[in-house]
Amino acid sequence: MSEILIRNRMLAGALAGYCSWIIYGIVELSTLQFTAWIVMPRHDLRPLQIGMTIALFFGYGLIGALSGAILALCLPLAQALRACTSLIVSALTLVYVYAAMDAWTRGEHRAVLLAVGITGLLIMSCIAIRDNAVGRLLRPFSNPWGACMLGVIPGWIANRLGWVAQLRNLGIVVAIVAVIVAIMFGFQRRRKSEAFTLRSALGLSAIAVLLVVAGMVYTPTPLLTAYKQTQPPPNAPNIILIVLDTVRADHMSLYGYDRDTTPGLRAFAKDSIVFLNSYSAGDFTLPSHASMFTGIYPARHGAHEHLGSALSPNATVLAEILQSKGYSTAAIASNHAYLTAHYGLGQGFEYFDSRARPSATKTYRDCPSLREGIAGWLDRHPSDRNLTLMYRDAEEITRLGMDRLQEFSKQRRPFFLLLNYMDAHSPRLPPQPFRDLYPGRNPLDAMKRDLELKEQVSYLGRPLPEVDRAHVVSQYDGAIAYMDSQLSVLIGDLRKSGVLDNTILAITSDHGESIGDHGFFDHAMSVYQEQIRVPLLLRVPGVSHRDPISVPVSGVDLLPTLLESAGLEAPQGLDGNNLLKELPDSRVVYAESYPNPSKLGANRLARIERAAITRQWKLIVSTKGKRELYDLVNDPKELHNVADSHPEMVAALEPGLAKLSMAAKAQPSTRSSDPEALRKLKSLGYAGGQ
Ligand SMILES: [Zn+2]
Numbered sequence: 001m002s003e004i005l006i007r008n009r010m011l012a013g014a015l016a017g018y019c020s021w022i023i024y025g026i027v028e029l030s031t032l033q034f035t036a037w038i039v040m041p042r043h044d045l046r047p048l049q050i051g052m053t054i055a056l057f058f059g060y061g062l063i064g065a066l067s068g069a070i071l072a073l074c075l076p077l078a079q080a081l082r083a084c085t086s087l088i089v090s091a092l093t094l095v096y097v098y099a100a101m102d103a104w105t106r107g108e109h110r111a112v113l114l115a116v117g118i119t120g121l122l123i124m125s126c127i128a129i130r131d132n133a134v135g136r137l138l139r140p141f142s143n144p145w146g147a148c149m150l151g152v153i154p155g156w157i158a159n160r161l162g163w164v165a166q167l168r169n170l171g172i173v174v175a176i177v178a179v180i181v182a183i184m185f186g187f188q189r190r191r192k193s194e195a196f197t198l199r200s201a202l203g204l205s206a207i208a209v210l211l212v213v214a215g216m217v218y219t220p221t222p223l224l225t226a227y228k229q230t231q232p233p234p235n236a237p238n239i240i241l242i243v244l245d246t247v248r249a250d251h252m253s254l255y256g257y258d259r260d261t262t263p264g265l266r267a268f269a270k271d272s273i274v275f276l277n278s279y280s281a282g283d284f285t286l287p288s289h290a291s292m293f294t295g296i297y298p299a300r301h302g303a304h305e306h307l308g309s310a311l312s313p314n315a316t317v318l319a320e321i322l323q324s325k326g327y328s329t330a331a332i333a334s335n336h337a338y339l340t341a342h343y344g345l346g347q348g349f350e351y352f353d354s355r356a357r358p359s360a361t362k363t364y365r366d367c368p369s370l371r372e373g374i375a376g377w378l379d380r381h382p383s384d385r386n387l388t389l390m391y392r393d394a395e396e397i398t399r400l401g402m403d404r405l406q407e408f409s410k411q412r413r414p415f416f417l418l419l420n421y422m423d424a425h426s427p428r429l430p431p432q433p434f435r436d437l438y439p440g441r442n443p444l445d446a447m448k449r450d451l452e453l454k455e456q457v458s459y460l461g462r463p464l465p466e467v468d469r470a471h472v473v474s475q476y477d478g479a480i481a482y483m484d485s486q487l488s489v490l491i492g493d494l495r496k497s498g499v500l501d502n503t504i505l506a507i508t509s510d511h512g513e514s515i516g517d518h519g520f521f522d523h524a525m526s527v528y529q530e531q532i533r534v535p536l537l538l539r540v541p542g543v544s545h546r547d548p549i550s551v552p553v554s555g556v557d558l559l560p561t562l563l564e565s566a567g568l569e570a571p572q573g574l575d576g577n578n579l580l581k582e583l584p585d586s587r588v589v590y591a592e593s594y595p596n597p598s599k600l601g602a603n604r605l606a607r608i609e610r611a612a613i614t615r616q617w618k619l620i621v622s623t624k625g626k627r628e629l630y631d632l633v634n635d636p637k638e639l640h641n642v643a644d645s646h647p648e649m650v651a652a653l654e655p656g657l658a659k660l661s662m663a664a665k666a667q668p669s670t671r672s673s674d675p676e677a678l679r680k681l682k683s684l685g686y687a688g689g690q
Pocket of ligand 1: 284285335
């Protein structure tokens, strides 16, 4: 065999390998990213991760060219060209088998069926390499377009449909497979040669480049609706509401924490009103924000079911009221799982931006593919913050917030701006120096650890290992300190520009976080203090500084407080009150925790919990018959249930809780199951596993 012949053979193999793998990259990217944008525009607010995409195309091209050249040396040329496709299917099979094993260990059988399917594809594409009658019959399975589509699309469809739990969904997947196979056979008939030319390699490369450029140009846009031309009242103040997602008050130095996590807010508190006993109405983002926006408790607004109910479009929300009074309204939210138009929380905002950060490892897709496999592998190893951070960090939210303020300054209308910061929410990855600001960080801790801990501690009832607790607390506190530093930047900017002089500013959180407290890890699980006691600072122009207020207050108070401080009227029939008015010392506020349907298997969470809270006492009742009374003044960590020794307090607080329960029962169920929403929530740890 002459040298030229070998070189030509290797070149033909390299071309075939390169083209096959670029085809795979094109099919994968189109299915995982572009189809999601087209099919679910309200859900998918995740821009393309350009770096990872370019790296993958380079990697695929290189692997393809090398493996094709080697195959051409070892096999007869025609077989080698076809074997390039089998190599892709082999790699995909490994990813599928791994996904199936992973699912199996968690008691889910979902991926197994698809693993069996892809193994079948591998066997057929291996037989199709051979030059015998059976091989020729199965030849379409060695076509890279068809094989790549069969390897990626059914898994993606099955995933969109909530896997193949139902027979109907299984039918759809089978139909899709049948269509692809039919196209493959049709295509094979017209195919003249199996060899790829230099021209096809160039053409495919051009398609790949085009897709990447399209991904760069197309980035999900914030919702921008036209405002109503209503004249605002003269000198109406602006309103800024800042929600620090997942921040419990007792981890802030402002509230007495021994680590100085909030020096900026301590300084800001000097000319604002601090509420010492502020509670979120719910224990996770959706009900809590919905209560802040409507001024009523979750039992009444109904947006409290995990993975389910959205805030009704009929609800009257703060942004809507302000917009109708001539305000410009904008929201920039880092929490892209719940603060979405899909959950009804975008109502009334002219500008609503809750895009995700393009993360290389958090892809939401879960559908087995090489890209997912690599992302999953990166995710299991301590990796770079830029690569893994899945939500927009405090710096970005602050910068975008200041950009919006610039936009507002060009208008002659007052504005309402909502900023939601997410850094204290898991997975917590504060930047340096905040990452190492407090001791305890475990450098080996992987991103997946939070989900594992949630499973073990909250669902299986195991204790939180000390090394994990120290790590999580160090990152949690570091994240709070990081947000505090960014708030100082924002407040400094507001002061400098003079905007603060005519702006009502409220800073709060939507819920806390259990870090092993009461046997829980994460939030959305109970109404114990660590999950619902949140900060609240209020600065109103013209209202002088007051001593910290210890009467209990709630997220439902924000709507009437902000509206009336701006000289506007609040709607009738709210659960909340204007906090600037004198509140009775005997005031009771409420908080609720609803079960997560995806975790009903975890018996301890299969109940609704409600709390009635006064300045000193807190009664917790659950639909499972639990009745706990705590003396918050003498037992702030809720360690001693004194229900038996204080029956009079139980009797006094119970009727209010019963009323709330009645209100919840009167709510029509709006629950809908939506696999895409479930997937997004899962990626943020809301619904791990089954
Ligand atoms: Zn939240």
